[in-house]
Amino acid sequence: MNLIDLIISRRSIRKYKNQEISKDNIDKILKSAMYAPSAMNLQPWHFIVFDNKEIFEKIISVIPHAEMIRNADKCILVCGDSYKEKNESWLIQNCSAAIQNILLASHSLGIGSCWIAIHGIPEIVNKVKVEFNLPDGIIPISLISLGYPDEEISAENRFDLNKIHYNSW
Numbered sequence: 001m002n003l004i005d006l007i008i009s010r011r012s013i014r015k016y017k018n019q020e021i022s023k024d025n026i027d028k029i030l031k032s033a034m035y036a037p038s039a040m041n042l043q044p045w046h047f048i049v050f051d052n053k054e055i056f057e058k059i060i061s062v063i064p065h066a067e068m069i070r071n072a073d074k075c076i077l078v079c080g081d082s083y084k085e086k087n088e089s090w091l092i093q094n095c096s097a098a099i100q101n102i103l104l105a106s107h108s109l110g111i112g113s114c115w116i117a118i119h120g121i122p123e124i125v126n127k128v129k130v131e132f133n134l135p136d137g138i139i140p141i142s143l144i145s146l147g148y149p150d151e152e153i154s155a156e157n158r159f160d161l162n163k164i165h166y167n168s169w
């Protein structure tokens with residue numbers, strides 16, 4: 001599949017088969033994340049890979065809307081290093097670029113994923129920091145669930161000429 005078809009066919013997948021994702025594929029996904037662009041090439045990100053069902057329950061207890069991870073094979077907590085990137089807006093933009101690479105790399109490997117919000121919900125940010133012993137200055141941005149898809153969601157048409165402006169609004 002070419003890159004544009006891959007981008008267009010990616011969907012958030014919330015139902016997963018009971019099938020393991022290999023370490024090799026997780027490494028490919030994380031490598032893709034680390035090749036995202038970042039302001040001044042600071043690469044201010046860290047990734048925590050979870051693959052333990054008991055820990056999944058702990059995650060759900062602090063992030064109730066992450067319930068779909070219960071049948072996922074793995075999930076990745078993407079964190080930003082606020083000492084490395086002091087501008088919070090850029091920190092989030094950098095981590096978001098890494099997250100998008102995770103979603104697309106996963107899709108290219110036939111693995112489904114869903115972006116799960118953390119940053120922007122202060123009480124959940126605080127609970128995640130405590131529960132997972134994040135060092136000072138490390139901010140949880142989002143959780144990504146991963147698993148082989150057990151649902152198929154077709155591509156809808158999102159191309160909207162009304163959203164495109166040339167030279168001025």
Ligand SMILES: Cc1cc2nc3c(=O)[nH]c(=O)nc-3n(C[C@H](O)[C@H](O)[C@H](O)COP(=O)(O)O)c2cc1C
Pocket residue numbers: 010011012013014065114115116117
């Ligand atoms: C910043 C951000 C936060 C999101 N948080 C959640 C979430 O907490 N739970 C969820 O099920 N989906 C979440 N999503 C996925 C969106 O719901 C999804 O991308 C959107 O509905 C479009 O569907 P698609 O990903 O299949 O194209 C999030 C997406 C983004 C970009």
